Amino acid sequence: MKLFKQLLVAPAALGLLAPVAATAAELNLDGVNKYASEEQVTSISQFSDVKPTDWAYQALSNLIERYGCVAGYPDGTYKGGRAMTRFEAAALLNACLDRVTEVTDELKKLMAEFEKELAILKGRVDGLEAKVGELEANQFSTTTKLKGIATMVLGGASNTGFGDEVTMNYDVRLNFDTSFTGKDLLRTTLRSGNFADSAFGNGNTALEVAFQEDQTGAPGVDTVGINRLFYQFPVGENLTATFGAKVRQDDMLAMWPSVYPSDSILDLFTYAGARGAYTLNLGAGVGLWYQKEGFSISANFVSAEAASEDSTSGVDEAYTFTAQVGYAGSNWGAALAYTYSDFVEFDGVYANNMGLSAYWQPSEASWVPSISAGFGYGTSNAALLDDNWSWMVGLQWADAFVKGNDLGMAIGSAGQVGVGAGNGTGGIWFDDGNKTLAYELWYKFQVTDNISVTPAFFYIENSGTSDTAGGLLKTTFKF
Structure with missing residues (x-):
């Protein structure tokens, strides 16, 4: 029948x-x-x-x-x-x-x-x-979803340590998210880019899309590598555990205390204002967080020795231990974080860093912007890293002028990063937060649901060296 x-x-x-x-x-x-x-x-x-x-x-x-x-x-x-x-x-x-x-x-x-x-x-x-x-019959997988993002950037900057230059660079990430129970997550990320040999891959002018790009090979080499490989699963009702061979510090935090930016430009604005506490260290790690009714406690350990290189922070961390207490409500959140860092470049060098960050965003899009702000302070047994601080304030307007488009701007300081013999250390060097002040302004055109175009401008006041100015046009494809 x-x-x-x-x-x-x-x-x-x-x-x-x-x-x-x-x-x-x-x-x-x-x-x-x-x-x-x-x-x-x-x-x-x-x-x-x-x-x-x-x-x-x-x-x-x-x-x-x-x-x-x-x-x-x-x-x-x-x-x-x-x-x-x-x-x-x-x-x-x-x-x-x-x-x-x-x-x-x-x-x-x-x-x-x-x-x-x-x-x-x-x-x-x-x-x-x-x-x-x-x-x-032809599906890729019954348990895995594929999400991708491809970014192309055309722009230039002056006085970056590489001279004035205009470059076009790209970054591609493919995320394979797998769930076996509906509550767990196995994430595998493939990533490739060529920002290393450009003004946007080093120093204060580094972009977020260039962050943690492999710098170990020859500049400009386009290599596909594993950028993430970790497994996350619930332990009981309110506890979540994470471990992985390639996992980042923020992957193991119950909440992120900033909503700026949705379309980031300068990398130094992506640390919630506390660059020493939120180092975004990447490597082998394990973490645990407890979350209930908005409140959360997180703790994680990341060992990056011989596993990755942070191309923008100025120094490479052998390992970090991070603890965070936070609250995330319907339209606001705040967190207090502590990070202990040990550095592979200098034997016996360590740092203690604290960060206090918060955000607020309106329930509906209006002329009132979302506000993200943060402050960080750190001490170390090395003069290079001792008594350092950072801060930032970021504003973002959703549906600015046209529904779907965003407008954003930020101001802050996260220390000065340069290339050369600065501070007598050679290679990449880092100065305290009072050495630099950065500004950025951007507007994201949402062309389609999957394509956006973002023109941006930035200016960096560098103490002791010439100021840096730059502009770019970033095109992002999501699929």
Whole structure:
């Protein structure tokens, strides 16, 4: 029998047979009343001895309301607990079959009236079933979703340590998110780019899209590598654990205390104002967080020795330990974080860093922007990193001028990063937060749901060296 016909017949058959089977199971031939003495009813409420708690209440109600083929006794009772004879059962079945036949005739008339429409629908259903079957046969995975983001940047900057230059660079990330239980996450990220040999890959002018690009190879080499590989799973109701061979510090935090920016430009504005506490260290790590009713406590350890290189912070961390206490509400959040860092470049060098960051965003898009702000302070046993501080304030307007477009600006200081013999350390060097002040302004055009174009301008006041100015056009594709 075709599926469509089965759907038509099944409700009637089920409603009819359920009560008949029930009474047959309780069949008792002693002292029965004649079915002919029973009177027809139109509502189950007419039976004084039938209660909603009775096991066959719904089946009996369906027979009365849908088919009107159930009779009662003259005293207003149904006597559902009494046995019935085979003759009585036959009379009840015959009455119900007559009503089912009438309904079937009506349905036949309707089907004849809408024969063309039903044929079209059937063809569409058959087509959909064929497509679904094809998708199931050729699907990538039943447990994995693929998300990608490709970014191209055309722009230039002056006095970056590489001279004035205009470059065009790219960054591509492919995220494979796998879940085996619906609550866990295995993330594998493939990443490639060529920002290393440009003004936007080093120092204070480094962009967020260039962050942690592999610098170990020759500049400009386009290499695809594993940027993330970690597994995250719940432990009980409020506890979440994470471990991985390639996991970043913020992957193991229950909440991030900033909503700026949605379309980041300068990398130094992506640390929630506390660059020493939120180092975004990447490597082998393990973490745990507890979260309930918005409040959270997070702790994680990341070992980056021989595993990765942070191309923008100025110094490479051997390992970090981070603890954070935070709260994330419907439109605001705040967090206090502490990070202990040990540095692979200098034996015995360590740093203690604190960060206090918060954000607020309106419930609906308006002329009032979201506000993100943060402050960080750190001490170290090395003069290079001792008594350092950073801060930032970022504003962002959603649906600015045109629905879907965003406007953003930020000001802050996160220390000065340069290339050369600065501070006598050679290579990449880092100065305290009072050495630099950065500004950025950007506007994101949401061309389609998957394509955005962002023109941006930035200016950096560098203490002791020439100031830096630059502009760019960033195009982002999401798929």
